[in-house]
Amino acid sequence: MIEPAPLTSTPAVAPRSRPHAGSVLFVGLALLLVLVWLSPWTMPLKQSEVLFSAATHTVLELFAVVVAGLIFAVSWNAHQRERAGNTMILACGFLAVGLIDLAHLLSYKGMPDFVTPAAPQKAIAFWLCARYTAALTLLVVALRPWTRFRSDATRYLMLAAALSLTAAVYVLQLYAPQIWPVMFVPGQGLTPIKLVAEYGIVAMLLVPLALFWRAPASEATPLLRATAITILSELCFTLYANVNDIFSLLGHLYKVVAYGYIYQAVFVSSVREPFLRLSAAMRQQRAAEDRLQFLAYHDPLTELPNRLMARTSFRDAVARQRSGRVALVFIDLDNFKQINDSLGHLQGDLVLQEMANRLRALAPPGATVSRQGGDEFLLVWSGVTDAAALAPVLDMLLNRLQEPIMLAGQELATTVSAGIALSPDDGADFDTLLQKADTAMYHAKHQGRNTWCTFAPSMLSDAADRLDIRNGLAQALQRDELMLYYQPQIDLATGRLIGVEALIRWQRPGHGLVSPARFIPVAEECGLIVPIGAWVLRTACRQMAQWRAAGAPPMVVAVNLSALQFGRGDLEQDVHAALEQAGLPAGWLELELTESILLQNPEQVLAIVQRLRKLGVSLSVDDFGTGYSSLAYLKQFAVDKLKIDQSFVRAIDAHPDDTAIVRAIVQMAHSLGLKTIAEGVENAAVLELLRKLGCDEVQGYHYARPLPAADTLSFILAAQQGAAPATA
Known part of the structure; x- marks a missing residue:
């Protein structure tokens, strides 16, 4: 059994202490039902055929339909991919419930014809379909882990399924009513089939009731209340003798209260809490925008330009170049993993920062130094005549980079290997040259490290062969x-x-x-x-x-x-x-x-x-x-x-x-x-x-x-x- 988590993405908190007001409300509703059921003084109300009129039924059901529609509308329009998908399950499930409730409203005794004449049998059939749909929705929400959908298309599939279910119920009841068993006999009341159907809904709701009770997050409390009160509502509909008596009235009232709690759950998740978080986020946004702009083009650890800016620098260098070549020099630290493994990643980050500072200081004028990721750096170097002209600078660079670094009270010596690719000799676009410079760098490592190599076509054939x-x-x-x-x-x-x-x-x-x-x-x-x-x-x-x-x-x-x-x-x-x-x-x-x-x-x-x-x-x-x-x-x-x-x-x-x-x-x-x-x-x-x-x-x-x-x-x-x- 999987315990439900909160409707929002906030971390779970300690097990809830049950809100006193909610407990009092549920106990009060339960005692009212018991009183009406067992008290002889309520006998006239139980036998009344006018207490729950068609007008009252219309008002309550219309309210329930509107609330169900709000549950759908709020959840659907406030949807975000990072939110738990269970909120969308509630939305689509109660869209179907609201539409079927609307058919129940139009089919109630005393209402004008809705395709076929209004009758208790017809209204009960729509009622049971809506109730089973609501119970199934709560059951799925309770059982499913509170995780987001893998694909945004999932919610459209769920919407299609909800509408398809609604259409099927409409067609079967309006055009093939004979398939439904008799559930109400005028003058006699409910049939055993109707009672069994209602008790089946109650049995189904007991599972989400238990799961919501065990949920460790207070945001599940509205769903717990809604499920408990829905059970009371269904019990009312196992007791009435005619559709206008006190049990029918109580059942509808309880249903409206339950819908209200479900709306509270999705409103808190989808509207109120996002609004509160938004007000806090806006205070941080202005400060973050500048940082984000910087990070879009720079590495956060070394503050060197990143690959995106290196690509831009290469494109600008090629556009400015009138003669000569543009070189990409791919530099990788040798055996850097040993530093991380022996000294820890924090010390490894300090090594990377020191190497970045050295590269920034040693790079030729006009060259762009960037960090590609990990222990990899890149020089975009324009105005190069040929590979031979790079040799003195690269030799100096490798010698200076292997000078000891003072780290944790000890001297740490490290070396680098480098690979060079030239434009346009080895390629005209950035990605091609980067790949070839990377290949040349690995060739340098295979030659014993602490050296550099210029790309040669044979390197690609060797790599392809391997x-x-x-x-x-x-x-x-x-x-x-x-x-x-x-x-x-x-x-x-x-x-x-x-x-x-x-x-x-x-x-x-x-x-x-x-x-x-x-x-x-x-x-x-x-x-x-x-x-x-x-x-x-x-x-x-x-x-x-x-x-x-x-x-x-x-x-x-x-x-x-x-x-x-x-x-x-x-x-x-x-x-x-x-x-x-x-x-x-x-x-x-x-x-x-x-x-x-x-x-x-x-x-x-x-x-x-x-x-x-x-x-x-x-x-x-x-x-x-x-x-x-x-x-x-x-x-x-x-x-x-x-x-x-x-x-x-x-x-x-x-x-x-x-x-x-x-x-x-x-x-x-x-x-x-x-x-x-x-x-x-x-x-x-x-x-x-x-x-x-x-x-x-x-x-x-x-x-x-x-x-x-x-x-x-x-x-x-x-x-x-x-x-x-x-x-x-």
């Missing part, structure tokens, strides 16, 4: 386009096959076999490496289980892991599920970690690695020697093996420096009790040199290229018969 790969990669898993190849790993001392490394491939329709070097970095950037990594684990374990069942000797399948799998994925669950689903012993799986994984949040990684080791899997460090120095972490993480990167291995026989590096890695690994495996072994000379250096295991084209699963099984079974064959 976007195309990302879009295709998002569907590759679902379309079963990924596959695994396996490269054998050989024990150097015995020649025995000791494992295979799982290597991912992408067979993309229309593109052929896409190199991992192209799509893996994109998968890392967009986070797709997490589901792809989980797929590799499942597939490799399932394939190794199949080889094991086919007679493969004990060995391992090595699977590379990404740093994102540690930070964003559920790596432990993925490993456990892959082993369990494949029915593969944990000792048959080896996980390859890069040095960067060990250095990123080492406490978290260490905890995960320790739990993985408890599962029984082995661990190795991939591409060792190409990353940061991580010797201090090797013992702590208790890995089993170091994989020597192929950049040191491939030409080790021709480069003494590589030989020295490999010798150092092997000796260091052995001193820590670790094995080493060299990748990229392509000829016998390299193999022999690695054997002399003490390397434990090798893999490379000298033994086999990466093989499809079927060919790998043939290699495994052949290797069982003797030493693995060299294929060089």
Whole structure:
């Protein structure tokens, strides 16, 4: 059950204390009804056929119709999109109620013919339709959350629905009255069907009564009163014997009072409170107008011109330009997120303000400095001859911007990257140049940051290629386009096959076999490496289980892991599920970690690695020697093996420096009790040199290229018969 909120958008307040006057009124009306019903002294009034005349009925009903019309008119004309849509539900619902009440008025006994002769049966039918419409409206208002409509068109649909309902009731009663059951018999009074219909209205109203009672906002009080008094009104119409007696009079009076409370609810919401707020808002408007005018063209944090003014400045610069070019220089702070994350956004805002002040002071004469948003700034620079002429100023700009900033009692050094696009060389309109300057800026970031780049058309093709790969990669898993190849790993001392490394491939329709070097970095950037990594684990374990069942000797399948799998994925669950689903012993799986994984949040990684080791899997460090120095972490993480990167291995026989590096890695690994495996072994000379250096295991084209699963099984079974064959 959803509690109603106030008709206005003001915050909810503490639960209401019931207004004393409203309680007294309701109790008084209820006691009056009970008195009339039970007292023998009111018997003449209950039997009267003239007490409630057609004229009195006309006056009361006409008043009710007018109030219903006012409910609609006030709510409809005071409508604002930010207001709760429930006010509009009341408006359209009571428009229909008022129109049906009008038909009831014209059909009352003693009134002139309204298409068909007036009669109690006819009037009662219109009456019940109006009452059920009112009850349904209050029920919807009570149940619906007090939120605005998503579309302004909703209120027109509701108006159409209200008018359609009214038209349907008119047509059915005036032109097909026989469909209505008999609800009044002259001389006998109400039929059981009429009584059941009235009690049905009462039952329906009990739900909004309970919800309005529990509503925490005092603005719902008029609706609570209206609902309670409407229930009293309906009870009156279960008691009358003829349409002119005291119960009919009381029922109509109560209905008018209830309509008055509903009007009070919409009037307070739509007219009185908006008027009071308007008087307060006007006092602030004059002061705000100047500020709004400023903010329309400036950034509120740095007070630099915003993108709108930068666009205008560019257009004016192009119009004034007689020779030369107009440059857009897109500037972005490097690693600004780290400042926000470590020092907080308040300190980050201070950095942005300081950078804005520096740019304002350092910008060339006539250039417009603007903030685009976030940590992005833009220079609109006219009178530029060519990109080379920008170099001295940009170098000076980057050097000055990286000077330390005093923040929170400490010096904070930051750098920026910049991209440049020239008009008309790179485009004539602002948006095109801005996009290209942005592209050049990201190219500068990829080159190591703290530098600047001039836009080149090849940058767009690179960006488009990465976007195309990302879009295709998002569907590759679902379309079963990924596959695994396996490269054998050989024990150097015995020649025995000791494992295979799982290597991912992408067979993309229309593109052929896409190199991992192209799509893996994109998968890392967009986070797709997490589901792809989980797929590799499942597939490799399932394939190794199949080889094991086919007679493969004990060995391992090595699977590379990404740093994102540690930070964003559920790596432990993925490993456990892959082993369990494949029915593969944990000792048959080896996980390859890069040095960067060990250095990123080492406490978290260490905890995960320790739990993985408890599962029984082995661990190795991939591409060792190409990353940061991580010797201090090797013992702590208790890995089993170091994989020597192929950049040191491939030409080790021709480069003494590589030989020295490999010798150092092997000796260091052995001193820590670790094995080493060299990748990229392509000829016998390299193999022999690695054997002399003490390397434990090798893999490379000298033994086999990466093989499809079927060919790998043939290699495994052949290797069982003797030493693995060299294929060089």
